Amino acid sequence: MAEDVIVLADGGGGERMMTFVRREILSRFASADPSGALARMADAARVEVDGTALAFTTDSYVVRPLEFPGGDIGRLAISGTVNDLACLGARPIAISLALILEEGLPLATLGRMLDSAAATARSVGAAVVCGDTKVVERGSADQMFLNTAGIGLIAKGRRLGGDRIRPGDKVLVSGTVADHGVAVMSKREGLAFQAAVSSDVAPLWPLAEALLAACPNLRALKDPTRGGLAAAVNELAEAAGVRIRIDEASVPVRPAVAGACDALGLDVLNVANEGKFIVVAAPEEVEAALAAMRGHALGRDAAVIGDVLAPAAVGPRVTLRTTIGGERVLEMPYGEDLPRIC
Amino acid sequence: MAEDVIVLADGGGGERMMTFVRREILSRFASADPSGALARMADAARVEVDGTALAFTTDSYVVRPLEFPGGDIGRLAISGTVNDLACLGARPIAISLALILEEGLPLATLGRMLDSAAATARSVGAAVVCGDTKVVERGSADQMFLNTAGIGLIAKGRRLGGDRIRPGDKVLVSGTVADHGVAVMSKREGLAFQAAVSSDVAPLWPLAEALLAACPNLRALKDPTRGGLAAAVNELAEAAGVRIRIDEASVPVRPAVAGACDALGLDVLNVANEGKFIVVAAPEEVEAALAAMRGHALGRDAAVIGDVLAPAAVGPRVTLRTTIGGERVLEMPYGEDLPRIC
Secondary structure, three states, X not given: OOOOEOOHHHHOOOHHHHHHHHHHHHHHHHHHOOOOHHHHOOOOXXXXXXXXXXEEEEEEEOOOXXXXXXXXXXXXXXXXXXXXXXXXXXXXXXXXXXXXXXXXXXXXXXXXXXXXXXXXXXXOOOEEEEEEEEEEOOOOEOOEEEEEEEEEEEOOOOOOXXXXXXXXXXXXXXXXXXXXXXXXXXXXXXXXXXXXXXXOOOOOHHHHHHHHHHOOOOOEEEOOOOOHHHHHHHHHHHHHOOEEEEEHHHOOOOHHXXXXXXXXXXXXXXXXXXXXXXXXXXHHHHHHHHHHHHOOHHHOOOEEEEEEEOOOOOOOOEEEEOOOOOEEEOOOOOOOOOOOOO | OOOOEOOHHHHOOOHHHHHHHHHHHHHHHHHHOOOOHHHHOOOOEEEEEOOEEEEEEEEEEOOOOOEEXXXXXXXXXXXXXXXXXXXXXXXXXXXXXXXXXXXXXXXXXXXXXXXXXXXXXXXXXXXXXXXXXXXXXXXXXXXXXXXXXXXXXXXXXXXXXXXXXXXXOEEEEOOOOOHHHHHHHHHHHOOXXXXXXXXXXXXXXXXXXXXXXXXXXXXXXXXXXXXXXXXXXXXXXXXXXXXXXXXXXXXXXXXXXXXXXXXXXXXXXXXXXXXXXXXXXXXXXXXXXXXXXXOOHHHOOOEEEEEEEOOOXXXXXXXXXXXXXXXXXXXXXXXXXXXXXX
């Protein structure tokens, strides 16, 4: 029974994690969530309280190293929660911040991470209203782990999600992919090109707000973190019950990131982003979505990257039209390539 | 500069932690929380959204061992968040559950902890609506850490908190103290009396609901976890700007717990509880509060344990009238006695 223990890929954001989470977690909580929000595994849960539609989400952060080109665990923790809320079209209202600290962690390190978290929260007007601090013995945790949860307010009548996606819709991405994962891996592995690549980690609520204003009928937003673009698009296609075809040549990738992925043996489409949206727009709103993103500093490199197609009885959910003209399955990554990327 | 690192007492729930949290955390987030909720360090933050009063709270759980007489980390994680919400008079609406798992953790262990969490949530009608799973390498965490956050709904017009406490009010406790901390320490240390002591860990919303129905003018509820009754009463006295006198002989303690505390060198008043409230009631509602609690399985041993007194210019905030008739300062514990108790 050598398999009956947790392995790193169980947290990798790919196929292995989906199976693990469904079998070991969701099955147990189905009867503790009559709303079905947990089972949908969206970026955030929609919770109706007294007629008000809220978004609610949580993530823990175990990234290694704590600081990497373009960001750190503090900025990551606030951005991740803001972006998950934004995927439901929700303005961030209140954020919690819980620390698990290893005995011996330098106070100066903690201070830098918290200053970064506070500055990130302030930059999007998200109030950090509650928290918790635990300390464990040396060797019982790796420096520091953070958890944030967040409450967002969804505007009346706004609905975003996989169930709103229709054949004929277009798939967009708000900018270049794989910057975060490559920045962290380059730093961790001490690779020479680390200076050339910077994480995209950023709180995207201002970009989402611009998109929502421009597109009253926006279909869906998705945060392509662990598992990258490939995992996010596969999850959208499955939630929507459609096929999606991505055009490889249209996906924006920085040359330094592409080079680093070659050196590290990674597929850019499987690598985590922390400041990007996958956007699904109705045909009549594609131009407005593109213009709204390109007019914003966080969406300058936005591009249309694919098409939503009618479901098929057999065959893959997501395909990739390659740069050399072929078409192949774009699989959900398995999830073991990039441990502790966020 | 040997002091400039995190020590275990920084998470111990006592004086050291209060100082650490104020200096290293709250100072950084003051400008990221205009509401001041974080700075109040209450069990939960009050958040007004669209005219609806919500409670919001978070806690991480690092208890060792994962299973102890009377409970486990799963029951603890749900109960802790339900109880923090209840301290604002809030019914639990939605809970998040985030896992940090160590590679190699047996799936069977994880399954037992999650079954326990799910059963605890179901028992009080609290829906677990979102979650997260991270896995770290063997040696980078100790088996499993959990985080829960929760959203609660505060009934219209209900206000509980230190600022409502007045001289002349009475202090009550909902039952015996120190059961949780002693159960965990007995198991951890392999002490012979472990079978005799059981943790009180329980989700207290049903007890809070009974209390709120009986006492329209209830002043405050407080969850006496890390730092025990002594820390909770000191925090209440400070928030209220009053003095409190506790009568030692009135504090209910199980004989086995008292004996274990003697053996372990612990003060029962400093030891964590996970299924108790400290209650402050107006004089005219004391009998109703006591009757409401004693009429409930979770409050059978409720007792009046002290008095709220007018503030004094000098002298201690909290005193203890001892069983031998003297009176001494009841200090905020320092916080290093009981690491990883929750």
